[in-house]
Amino acid sequence: MKQIDAKLAGTAPALAGVTAELQTVAAGATVFRQGDRSRGIFLLLAGSVRLQRVTPDGTAVTLHQVRAGETFAEASLFSDRYHCDAVAVTQSRVGRYPKAALATALRGDPESLWRFSADLAHSLQRLRSRYELKQIRSAPQRVLQFLRLRCDADGRYAAPGALMDLAAELGMSHEALYRALATLERDGSLSRANGALHLRAGGR
Template sequence: MNHCDIPCKESLEAMRAPSGAAASTPEIERLSQLLTQAPLFNGLSAVEVARIAKGVREIKVPKGEILFHRGDACTGFHLILSGQIKLAFTSADGNEKVVEILRPGQTFGEAVMFMDKPYVVMAQALTEAQLLHIGKQIFFDELAVDPLFCRKIIAGLSQRLHRLMADVESYSLRSGRDRIIGYLLREEEIRADDTPPEGRVSIRLPTSKGTIASRLNLTQEHFSRILHELTNNGLIEVEGRTIHIPDIARLRDSLG
């Protein structure tokens, strides 16, 4: 087989270009604009984004709605435009273990889509949310012609694997106290756009304390007890779901 036997990106795009141009509609343009809000699609041309937009549908879900259950078939993956989504395992007796709390710009469902397996977790909206569902086949078609896009997907999956490994390390080697302090510091970094904050700061917890406790592999009682201890030590002040940190440098230095 020589190189002419292998379809290259230019030839595949040429074969698909006429139908792609004719199919452009105001709805495709609107969905393309929504797709470009996500870092995953940065660097793609308008034509490439428009091709993907043909396999996209917008989903608006109220707080508490379940997007899918464990065992449901996976037909694509989701991109969060606004709101928060919880991924969790649920036992037969109703106990729940939160795996991830996802925010705008993040995606989920790629791994099971690539494996052609059903979902292994359930997904639920923690707040009112707006998402895009990107269909599996249109996505695979784009991967076939764009190596850079492939690398972006692999990088995203690798980052998620790295986070999960960090979670295992934290659950195994770090105390509950250090897990909570680490979580608060990460929340502040996100809020401050990765600029190291100084002095007094306030953090609004993105969801309920019970959900965060499950995410940190703690019971809600243990979570509350640690917050109480940190309050008694003058490291934090709790006001509902708002955590005030009088001196974030001191909290950072208190990590074990």
């Protein structure tokens, strides 16, 4: 985590030629509030931000848990006000792409807008497949499908970080992940060599 943080903390790539304004947000502080005039879209560089909406009965409902590296509030670009709260769960570093500048840049440069749309479409695609994975109840099956999607042509998958993080990404407890891996290995669907996972054909 420290490495990623360090790497990202200084980096805020320009979007359609617009550079981000960096800011640090304390744990518990809000980045923006529901009803605020939208000031742009955000990139989470480090930390953790939760998007939530307060319902008529006063309860907060989480709409999205933003992970480092993701952008959020893209829709605010097309609307006048934010439709939810963004609250920093831990101290966070975010980059803000000012709305006016970004909107101008995008509307004035179809090529940039085209790429921006492409990014949105890809995000949608990725999220849809992640969503579908979550439909799978069985932990071993879910892990297996995940690996099938992520592995290279040889069926190899090198976990980018700790397996615990993988468990979080898959939406299961780390114990469940370890057990799932053990099960798959017992089945013969999978083998492991110094941290890397190796799918074997024939594992159902």
